[in-house]
Amino acid sequence: MTEHSSQSAMKIRCPGCQRKLDVSELSPLSLFPCPHCGVEFRVPKWFQSILLEDILHEAAALHVYRALDTTLDREVCVKVITGGGRFSGEQLEAFLAVTRRMATIGHPQVVSVYACGRSDEGGAYAVQQYVRALSYASARERMEPALLQRCAAGIIGALMEADAAGICHGGLAPGNILFDEDCFVKVTDFGVARALGKDAGADPYASPEVRDGATATRASDMYSLAVVLYELATGRRPAEVGATTGKTEPLHVAHPGYSQAFGECLGRMLSKRPEDRPGSYNDVLKVLEEKSRAKQRPAKVLRGGGDLATGGLRPEDAAAHAAMTAPRRKSGRGATIVNVLLLGGLVALCALFLAYRLRQRRSDTMPITDTPSLTLPTALPTALEAATATAELQEAAGGTPAAGSGVTVTIGTAATIAPAVWASRPQPPDLDFTTTREENKRYLHAVPEALQETERERLRIVGSARDYLQQTMRYIGYDRGESGRIVLRNGRSYLGAIPRANEKGLTVRRRDHAAGDGDNSMQVGFEDLAWPQLWDIFAFYAEKRQDMASNKRQERAAAVDVFDDYLRLALLCDWYGFAEDSRRYAALAVAAQPGKEYLLRKYGLHGAGK
Numbered sequence: 236m237t238e239h240s241s242q243s244a245m246k247i248r249c250p251g252c253q254r255k256l257d258v259s260e261l262s263p264l265s266l267f268p269c270p271h272c273g274v275e276f277r278v279p280k281w282f283q284s285i286l287l288e289d290i291l292h293e294a295a296a297l298h299v300y301r302a303l304d305t306t307l308d309r310e311v312c313v314k315v316i317t318g319g320g321r322f323s324g325e326q327l328e329a330f331l332a333v334t335r336r337m338a339t340i341g342h343p344q345v346v347s348v349y350a351c352g353r354s355d356e357g358g359a360y361a362v363q364q365y366v367r368a369l370s371y372a373s374a375r376e377r378m379e380p381a382l383l384q385r386c387a388a389g390i391i392g393a394l395m396e397a398d399a400a401g402i403c404h405g406g407l408a409p410g411n412i413l414f415d416e417d418c419f420v421k422v423t424d425f426g427v428a429r430a431l432g433k434d435a436g437a438d439p440y441a442s443p444e445v446r447d448g449a450t451a452t453r454a455s456d457m458y459s460l461a462v463v464l465y466e467l468a469t470g471r472r473p474a475e476v477g478a479t480t481g482k483t484e485p486l487h488v489a490h491p492g493y494s495q496a497f498g499e500c501l502g503r504m505l506s507k508r509p510e511d512r513p514g515s516y517n518d519v520l521k522v523l524e525e526k527s528r529a530k531q532r533p534a535k536v537l538r539g540g541g542d543l544a545t546g547g548l549r550p551e552d553a554a555a556h557a558a559m560t561a562p563r564r565k566s567g568r569g570a571t572i573v574n575v576l577l578l579g580g581l582v583a584l585c586a587l588f589l590a591y592r593l594r595q596r597r598s599d600t601m602p603i604t605d606t607p608s609l610t611l612p613t614a615l616p617t618a619l620e621a622a623t624a625t626a627e628l629q630e631a632a633g634g635t636p637a638a639g640s641g642v643t644v645t646i647g648t649a650a651t652i653a654p655a656v657w658a659s660r661p662q663p664p665d666l667d668f669t670t671t672r673e674e675n676k677r678y679l680h681a682v683p684e685a686l687q688e689t690e691r692e693r694l695r696i697v698g699s700a701r702d703y704l705q706q707t708m709r710y711i712g713y714d715r716g717e718s719g720r721i722v723l724r725n726g727r728s729y730l731g732a733i734p735r736a737n738e739k740g741l742t743v744r745r746r747d748h749a750a751g752d753g754d755n756s757m758q759v760g761f762e763d764l765a766w767p768q769l770w771d772i773f774a775f776y777a778e779k780r781q782d783m784a785s786n787k788r789q790e791r792a793a794a795v796d797v798f799d800d801y802l803r804l805a806l807l808c809d810w811y812g813f814a815e816d817s818r819r820y821a822a823l824a825v826a827a828q829p830g831k832e833y834l835l836r837k838y839g840l841h842g843a844g845k
Contacts, residue, residue: 250276250739253758264290285313285362296321301365304349308734308744310365310709311349316431318357326431327359333402333426334361342396344389346413346423366413366421367709374414378467380492386420387464388523393422394460395516398453405429405451407459408440409466416706439472443507454509457516461504468493473505496522652690656681662811665762666769668698693838696803697810701761703803704773708736711779713772717746722765733772770816773804777823798828805840 244259251274261267263280264287280287285302291312292299300313316322316330331351338348347364354360369377378386390412394404404411406428413421428435429451435441442458445451465483466472468490473483483505487498500522506512513519659681661674668675675694682690714732721743722728730747740760761769777800780793801824808817821840825832 245279245281247276247279248758249274263287282313282315282360285311287313302362304362309712310735312346312363312365313360314363315354315360316358318354318359322431327353329430330359330361330427333430336400336402337397337423337425340393340397340400340402340425342393344393344419344421345396345425346421363423364421365709366415367706368413368415369418371409371412371414374418375467375470377418380468380490380494382418383464383468383493384497384523386414386418386467387460388520389420390422390460390463391516391520391523394453394456397425398516402426403451403453404456404459405445406433406435406438406441407456407463408438409463412463416702439474442509444509452509453516454512457504457512457519458506458509461501465501465505496525652682652686660810665760666697666701666704666807667761668694668701689837693806693810697807700773700803700807704776705736705738707776708733708741711776713775715771715775721759722768723759723763724765725763766811766813767816770804770808770813770820773800773807774820774823777801777804781827794827798824798831801827802834802840805835806838809838809840 244257246255246257246259248254249256249269249272251269252272254269254271256269258267258278261278263278265278266275267278268275277289282300282302284306285304287300287302289301290298291301296317298315298317300315302311302313303309304311316327318324318327322330331353334348334351337345338351346366348361349364350362352360394407397404402425404422404425406424406426407422411422411424411427413423415421428438435445435448438446440459440462442455445455449455462472465486468486483502485495485498486501487493487495500513500519504512504519656678659674660678661668661671663671675698679687679691679694712732712734714734717730719730719732720728721731721733729743729745731743731745733741734744735742740758741764743757743759745755745757764772777797780797780800783789783793801820805817805821805824808814808820817840821835825835
């Protein structure tokens, strides 16, 4: 394959005004302002069948680009190493060898490799999964104990998968640990540092033995990981903290938010001698899991790419956990009697606690609040709209609705949301709740105080749905097959698919476009899609999660994510007044994880099992 001729015509759409521009005569990869709207964009460049669209990183002999793979119609990351310069032919071949080995690692937190090879100019390249990553500084600012431990578990999972294939990273550092907007972490560049002859002597993340010239091992990767985690937690590397004393301050001392067990585990990982570090990644995972079970707050419904820890304990698990962790006493007849009495009292207390929790219908995946459950009549949305319309007519006529008239949203036995308040909820047509901040505040302020925590969480879930969809569609396009249609809100529909989405909207690839009749793609906004079309896109990705599970463990994890996907969708449909759709997706949520009807009732949703 060769690069496309620089003389071939190249026409693109301006990212600002969407007008077609002929950029054939412009210098590739240069910045150019649109003559119509003034928005500056980078002129693309062909590299084989890939269109390089933006520069992510430039060094003396290494260039990293965000690009479009036109054969598969997806965003990719392209790394190009120039030949005949800093790197020898042997190093380029070593780079390709480790890249091919990295391609064999199939793990959600390892960056996927799609292709690699030698370029026409004598260099080498790799085409990889594109991750829209936060800067390391931004990720560090977001870190708090629960999130850091989740990220640590993700990185360890990636390293374990590589270790099982006999692959050491050998250069773990912030530059090859990528965090997306939800802080879902991915690891890349396995073996690349060693292949390209990186000087480990000056690497602040390298282990002492690697800095002294030793070959990278699992133990050295563990050391590097500990340096990164310590820096993410405290803002400083261990060597900087212990620069004056010669001894690293334990993490749980430097940052009291972390447990002593985790701090001591990190201390062992930072041991100067490899043999003093934990013997396996599983040893570290056990510490993380113990900390998660003992201290971690319940996780929220939305899981960022499908991999947040569930966190927290169900009421029934809480009783078992309390019994398991009851203090042990010395053996003996007297001690046995005391133990029996204590255990009986503990069981009674747990039973009372369990009854209280069940009565409050608290969630095992939602943040726990002191808010009662939400109960909505099955036909409420339609009746509510009618009641609201009546109230608005009365107000327009100069009157006020009669006290107690219309339909109310009842929570528990006392608190209610009046029809006019429910009708005032913000409903941005493009799902962008950042444009309705003031309306969001007014709605929450109008809700009775007893319900504000529940409504705030509901608004957070529906408000983040658009971001979730954008993130998901960067990796997998929406495609219902050859007969799949894209239906717009204006009534038009097209045979086609949506291969990608970003902040500006969605790209529709039409199949009913006549060959030779110009560009077969069109840009639409979220506000242009018919509501049922939007709901189906969300549902499509829930179905994908189920289909991608290949073993029992993945099926169990997928069931949790599928439940969350359908719960999010049911809440979204309910918020926008699509009652039947809401009930259908609520039923699918319960089908994914039977026994979680109480989560639906918390938000007034009605699914299967009533």
